[in-house]
Amino acid sequence: MATFLYKAKKGPDEIVEASIEADSEASAARQLMQSGCYPIWIKAKEASSGEKIKGVSFFSKKVKTKDVAIFTRQLSELLDSGIALYDSLGIIENQIDSPKLKEIISGIRNRVRDGGTFSESLENYPRVFSNLYINLIRSGETGGMLDEVLENIADFLEKQDDTRSRIVASMAYPALMMAVGIITIFILMTFVIPKLADMFVDMGEVLPLSTRILIGLSDFVRMYWILLALFVGGVVFFYKKSKSNVLVKKTIDGFKLKLPIFGTLLKDDEFARFSRTLSTLLKNGVPMLNALETASDIVDNEVIKTDALGIYNDVKAGSSLAASMKKSSCFPQFMANMVKIGEEGGILDKTLLKVAKSYENEAGRMTKSLSSLLEPAVILIMGAIVGFIVIAMLLPVFQISLTTQ
The missing domain is CATH 3.10.20 (Ubiquitin-like (UB roll))
Structure with a gap:
């Protein structure tokens, strides 16, 4: 039961x-x-x-942003064609490939059939449909322009997925090279070097310092690899758990923002997401305070989120958005100045969209630069480690050959 x-x-x-x-x-x-x-x-x-x-919910597959974007786009087109919401959901349910999303659409359709609104139905699936999504749908229902709002949401989700895909693609090759390098070094340390070490010991020669260091490292890895694996697992576990502790997460997020290149990339990504979200909400008639609250909620970095909530509180107290941003320690003056122009001209949503595009372009440029720097850096580091191993193993061979001559 x-x-x-x-x-x-x-x-x-x-x-x-x-x-x-x-x-x-x-x-x-x-x-x-x-x-x-x-x-x-x-x-x-x-x-x-x-x-x-x-x-089971803990192990259930997460619905991809791409699938939600496709669902949203299809629903927008069906509603624009004059098909009722309930019937449109039924058509998409029969066509969708994702079993998890198909089940969710079925649940939404049942609630719509029983008299619930579309936004109320979406609230039952907070892991799939964000507050941003639901608030926009609610504004579309109120204004009688649900198809237009869905089209805007689809554009937003597609852009978000495209940005994430480009970042992942840029980092995939360096990550693969690093993984292959680590596996190669582990195999050398645990299988190859111990056999060569036994051979050198049997010869009774005094080994060079580099060779002794390498053999010592190999013995350490072989004896304590389980502890090393547990340590790495513990660090990963602590990092995951830290996300539920605001103070710890804020400390880690603050450290991330101070990192060279990577910290700037994180800021650009967060500012782009905040600006695009706020622009989309305002464009679709969501009140400023509600829009700011939702835009602050989608910010992942705790330091920037705290600043965004401070801006929300200032605006709630009667300050303008531009004036609140100028007082912020995280949000750049460029954004505050652009917002001021948008407020004075009555085109805040369009101005915020331009800000978002500016930061998205900058983030894309930095991602390419970071990727181009990482590839040779990984090659050099892995090459240096493997080179040290090879030299340390060859030195005793040269030493023995010289003594025998």
Whole structure:
């Protein structure tokens, strides 16, 4: 038995919101109708974090941004053609390839059929549809331009996915080279060097310092590789867990922003995302405070997010967006000046879009530069390590050959 939350109509005027125990949504709906209630929507009660770890949801595949963008684009086109929302969702459900997204669309469609709004239906899937997505849909429903809003969301998601894909593609080759290099060095350290070391010891020669250092490192890796693996795993685990601790995450994020090149790239990416999100929300009629709150929420870096929330609080207190940005320690003066021009000209959404494009172009340029720097750097570092290993192994051979002559 599971717990389901529901909203139902009881009698001509009364609306009831409560919970019910049932085996499934269909079973819960039957129980409600038998008790004289007509369900408007029914949704499973979200499990606590501990229950999610035990449950299937922890292992379920994440819906890709690309798939959500395709769904959004298709829905926009169907609604623009005059097809009703419920029927449009049914058409997409039959065409979509992702099993997880197909299941979600089915749930949304059922809630729309039972009288729920589209935005209310999306709120049941916060891991798939962000606050930005839901707020834009809500504004589209209110303004009667849902198809246009969906088209804007699709553009936003496609741009976001394209930017992420370009960054991943730029870093893929250096990462692959590093992985191959590390595996090669590990194999040399654990299998090749110990055999050569035994051979050198049997010869009874005094080994060069570099060879002794290499053999010592090899012995350390062979004896303690499990501890090394646990240490690396612990660092990764700590990093993942730190995201749930605001203070630790803020410290790590602050360190990231101070890194040369990489820190600037992170800032450009965050400012581009913030500007594009705010522009999209304002363009679709979302009030400034709601738009700022949502745009701040999508910022990942905790230091920049704190500044963004400070801007939100200043605007809430009556300050202009440009004046609030000028007081910020993170947001650049270029953005504040552009926002001031947009506010004075009544074209803030368009100005923010230009700011977003500017930072996206700069981030793209820096990503290419970083990739072009990383490739030779990785080759040099791995080459130096492998070169040291080869020289350290060959020196005893040369030494022995000289003594025998």
